[in-house]
């Protein structure tokens with residue numbers, strides 16, 4: 001079942017909606033710009049899907065494909081940076097669906113949005129933000145500006 005965050009939270013009737021052409025164009029450009037990241041995400045999602053995983057469409061301002069299943073749970077539990085509930089790579093979110101909350105999904109969708117803005121440069125920008133935090137005596141993860149933005153986005157879930 002697809003998620004529909006923008007529809008669920010807008011509270012607007014269909015006739016009150018703004019013209020959707022610009023947001024759709026922005027989403028399309030983001031998908032194209034982030035395609036190198038999404039390709040990596042698809043390669044990681046492939047074993048999940050082959051292991052009888054599930055694919056869901058997340059309909060949001062920045063859309064994504066949500067992949068979950070036993071292989072996803074296995075990979076997330078053994079993530080090199082520590083056990084995780086979910087991770088976003090381009091427009092692909094790999095998640096442990098049982099523990100996926102609206103807050104976690106919103107957090108990951110913020111990373112999808114960041115990927116759509118930065119494109120293939122996002123991993124470098126993310127690592128640069130971690131390095132910047134460490135050079136200022138702060139934590140590479142908690143004080144990473146992209147993680148701070150994602151935690152801020154969670155508050156609107």
Ligand SMILES: [Zn+2]
Pocket residue numbers: 107111146147150
């Ligand atoms: Zn994050």
